[in-house]
Every structure is written in structure tokens, then in C-alpha cells.
Amino acid sequence: MKRFKFFQVFTAFTLLGLTGCASDEPPLTGRRISVLAYGREITPDENLKKNFLLPKPKTVKAWTQAGGLSHHVMQNPALAKKIMQAWKTSIGQGGSKKSVLLAEPVGQNGIVYTVDSAGYVQAVSALSGKKIWGVLLPKKGAIRRISSIGSGLAVEDSRLFVSLGTGEVVALDAHKGSELWRVNLTSPVRSAPTVYGGRLFVITADNRLTALAQDDGRMLWQYYAFLEDISLLGRAAPAINKGIGIAAFASGDVVAFRPENGSILWTEALGAVRMNDAGSDINDIRARPVIDQDRVFVVSSGGLLSALDLRSGGIIWEREIGGINQPWVAGDVLYVVSSYAELVALEAVSGKVLWVNQLTQWKDPDNKKHRLTWTGPVMAGNRLILTNSDGKAISVSPKTGTIIGWDEIDESATLPPIVLNDTLYFVTENGNLIAYR
Numbered sequence: 429m430k431r432f433k434f435f436q437v438f439t440a441f442t443l444l445g446l447t448g449c450a451s452d453e454p455p456l457t458g459r460r461i462s463v464l465a466y467g468r469e470i471t472p473d474e475n476l477k478k479n480f481l482l483p484k485p486k487t488v489k490a491w492t493q494a495g496g497l498s499h500h501v502m503q504n505p506a507l508a509k510k511i512m513q514a515w516k517t518s519i520g521q522g523g524s525k526k527s528v529l530l531a532e533p534v535g536q537n538g539i540v541y542t543v544d545s546a547g548y549v550q551a552v553s554a555l556s557g558k559k560i561w562g563v564l565l566p567k568k569g570a571i572r573r574i575s576s577i578g579s580g581l582a583v584e585d586s587r588l589f590v591s592l593g594t595g596e597v598v599a600l601d602a603h604k605g606s607e608l609w610r611v612n613l614t615s616p617v618r619s620a621p622t623v624y625g626g627r628l629f630v631i632t633a634d635n636r637l638t639a640l641a642q643d644d645g646r647m648l649w650q651y652y653a654f655l656e657d658i659s660l661l662g663r664a665a666p667a668i669n670k671g672i673g674i675a676a677f678a679s680g681d682v683v684a685f686r687p688e689n690g691s692i693l694w695t696e697a698l699g700a701v702r703m704n705d706a707g708s709d710i711n712d713i714r715a716r717p718v719i720d721q722d723r724v725f726v727v728s729s730g731g732l733l734s735a736l737d738l739r740s741g742g743i744i745w746e747r748e749i750g751g752i753n754q755p756w757v758a759g760d761v762l763y764v765v766s767s768y769a770e771l772v773a774l775e776a777v778s779g780k781v782l783w784v785n786q787l788t789q790w791k792d793p794d795n796k797k798h799r800l801t802w803t804g805p806v807m808a809g810n811r812l813i814l815t816n817s818d819g820k821a822i823s824v825s826p827k828t829g830t831i832i833g834w835d836e837i838d839e840s841a842t843l844p845p846i847v848l849n850d851t852l853y854f855v856t857e858n859g860n861l862i863a864y865r
Contacts (some may be wrong), residue, residue: 438506443451447653467510470749470770473780480782482580482660482783482826483759484810490536491846493582494620499669499719500561502759505847506818507809511864514851515557520544522859523727524840531578531620533853533861534588539602540853551605554848557863561605580620580665582628584642591617591630599645609645619663622673625687625823626797629673631663637675639690664754670720672738674726676713682726682734684741694741716754720776727751727764735762735779748802754844758807758826765802765814773829793817808847815841 485506496502523529615632657730731750791798804814845854
């Protein structure tokens with residue numbers, strides 16, 4: 429058994445890759461922000477009160493979808509200060525250049541579910557890691573034709589929903605693994621499913637938001653966003669709360685919709701800030717949007733972090749911070765990792781900066797070679813956890829930004845962990861599910 433040297437574990441998301449698609453659609457019109465209007469340097473606001481309170485850690489009993497719940501706000505899950513590896517088991521095929529791991533685990537009722545990069549779905553005991561059932565979902569020959577097949581999972585009551593790069597969404601019996609229904613959306617499904625109000629919401633590679641009925645998979649409605657010539661592999665799972673859904677697309681569009689009928693409440697064009705960086709030419713919003721109270725937080729790969737009014741789409745505040753990882757909300761503070769490896773804490777209501785920690789950007793800092801990709805943050809047990817592409821994990825004080833611990837990771841993790849009943853579960857690039865408690 430291995431004991432972590434730092435008092436936390438870790439999460440991950442990486443710049444997974446690029447996909448291309450042609451489009452004859454005209455460029456999206458709307459407000460565009462000039463890079464000349466922004467200063468690149470992020471500095472703390474000296475007038476802000478820094479002694480803020482953290483939410484009390486609470487035991488999480490169900491992590492039902494990507495981001496934990498439909499609004500993607502998990503606050504501060506309970507986790508012991510010192511944790512040890514409890515067990516490790518294979519989920520199937522790991523990640524590679526041709527087959528990227530996209531799907532985070534989910535779990536409830538003592539069972540953790542995973543799907544590997546080839547579309548093999550597995551259920552294991554949360555207590556012991558013992559396999560309960562496993563099933564390969566793609567039909568014969570699909571694995572050879574399409575890479576990165578397993579796109580996401582969601583569980584609701586006794587049903588497990590799986591989105592696949594084959595263009596299919598499949599519902600399984602969560603206890604037995606037997607297939608209940610299957611629908612083909614004709615385009616690779618690249619987001620994890622979001623479940624809400626008896627409906628299932630996914631986004632496909634061609635920028636299409638689709639709502640399906642959870643009981644039989646029948647199509648309820650679809651919304652087509654503008655296509656983008658270049659985008660990141662994977663799509664952000666929609667966020668839904670208070671009867672309003674938020675979907676973010678590769679075009680940089682953010683769309684608010686009614687989950688019951690797909691009617692559009694408002695749209696906003698983000699991700700158009702241009703900086704002297706190759707990644708800033710991509711408008712894609714890869715990070716999941718977050719709904720907290722009546723605010724929506726969205727960060728684009730193109731260099732803009734925005735807080736929007738949930739009901740009107742009005743801009744509350746903006747900061748020139750780009751990234752590909754979901755922002756993390758804990759109480760009155762928003763935490764985000766920028767494309768420049770800055771870990772930033774902001775006052776959620778105003779967007780004012782509380783503190784900034786410039787993380788290591790290069791594996792070889794002297795020669796500035798081999799840029800590192802940071803993933804996270806995730807808060808659990810009163811600390812923030814981040815990992816990087818060099819196989820290192822750090823824990824950070826959420827109040828000061830100070831690094832309070834670090835460790836070498838035995839296996840690289842490219843997906844954020846889930847926390848169930850004071851136990852951390854995460855999937856590694858080698859295709860292992862590991863539990864720490």
C-alpha cells in the first residue's frame with residue numbers, strides 16, 4: 429500500500445487533441461473583444477479581504493455524472509488528510525495517441541462505473557474493486573474504424589447511460605449490465621451525458637445538442653450550433669439547474685435552453701480573445717460550464733473567463749484567463765487553472781483576483797522545452813489538487829495558493845477523480861481504476 433506524501437490526491441484534464449471539420453456557415457456575428465483591451469498579467473487585488481471561509485467538507489454519497497451533479501458544483505467533498513491506496517483494478521484499454529481516455533468514472537449505491545477508450549463498460553464494487561459485470565458496447569468492427577470510443581457516463585436510479593464515439597448512446601441496467609436501449613445520432617458523441625428531469629443531454633462532434641428520453645431513448649429535440657474548422661477532441665457536458673440548461677460549443681457559443689423543449693433563452697459568443705499563442709486561435713470551450721446560484725461560469729480555450737447571469741446571459745464580469753479545465757466553485761471563491769499554468773482564485777461575485785500561483789510551465793525550465801499541461805483543480809478535504817503531464821501532483825492551500833505538498837504519481841492521470849463516501853477514485857492513462865481512502 430502506498431501512502432501519499434501530500435495530504436490530498438489529484439485530478440486531471442489534458443489538451444486531448446484536435447479535430448477538424450469543414451463548414452460553409454458564415455462566421456458568427458456578435459461582440460468580439462480585442463486583445464489590446466486587456467493586460468495579460470494577472471495580479472491580486474490588494475483591497476480584497478483574504479480571510480474567507482471554506483465550505484465545510486461533506487460526505488458525497490453519489491457522483492452521478494461528469495462534474496458530480498448536473499450543475500457541476502461539488503463544493504468541498506470530504507476526504508481524510510492522509511489517504512492510502514485501497515485497491516487497483518483494470519478498466520480495459522488505456523489511453524494512447526490514437527485512443528484517448530475521455531470518460532470520467534461515476535458511482536452510486538456502492539458501485540463505481542467506468543468506460544475505457546474502446547467502449548468497454550465495467551461495474552466494480554466501490555469497497556473492494558471486485559468486478560460485478562462488464563460489457564463491450566461497440567458493434568463488431570467499430571473499434572477499428574473509430575478512435576476514442578468511450579466518451580462519457582451518467583447514472584440515474586437503476587440506469588447507466590453511455591455516450592460513444594461511434595455516434596451511439598446506450599442505456600444499460602446499472603445492476604446487471606444488460607442493454608435496455610440504443611440510439612444512433614450519426615455523429616460521434618463527444619460529451620458525457622447530462623441527466624436532468626427524465627431527459628438525457630449530449631453534444632456530438634458536429635456541434636449538435638440532443639435531448640433524449642431516459643426511458644426509451646426517443647429523440648425529443650435537437651439544437652445545431654455553428655461548426656468550427658478546428659476544435660479540441662471532446663465536448664463539454666451541458667450544465668443544468670433551476671430549469672435552465674447551459675451548453676458550450678466548439679464555436680465559442682454559450683447557449684441557454686429549456687431542458688423540456690429546447691427553446692433558446694439566450695446566446696453569448698465567447699472565446700474570441702486573441703493572444704500570441706497557437707492555442708488561442710481555437711474558439712472551443714472544452715471546460716464544462718458551471719452553474720452556481722444565478723451565475724454561469726465559463727472558461728474558453730481562446731482566453732476568456734466569464735461570469736454570466738443565468739436567466740438573461742448578461743455579462744457580470746470577465747477576465748482574460750483561458751483554459752480547458754472546469755472551474756471549481758467552493759463557497760464564494762472560484763478557482764481556475766489558466767492556459768499559462770497559473771492557478772488563480774477569484775471572488776465569485778466580482779471576478780476580482782484573491783491570489784495567483786504561477787506553476788511550473790516547462791519540464792526543462794532552463795531551455796523552456798516540453799511545456800507542461802496542468803489539470804484541475806479539484807477541492808476535497810479542504811485542499812486543492814492538481815496534476816501535470818510530467819506525472820507530478822500537488823496540493824495547494826485554497827486560502828493562500830501556497831503549495832503544501834507534492835508527490836510523484838505512479839501512473840499518469842488525465843481525468844479528474846470522483847469522491848464517494850470519503851474515498852477517492854480515479855482512472856489512469858494505463859487504464860486502471862484506483863481507490864484511495
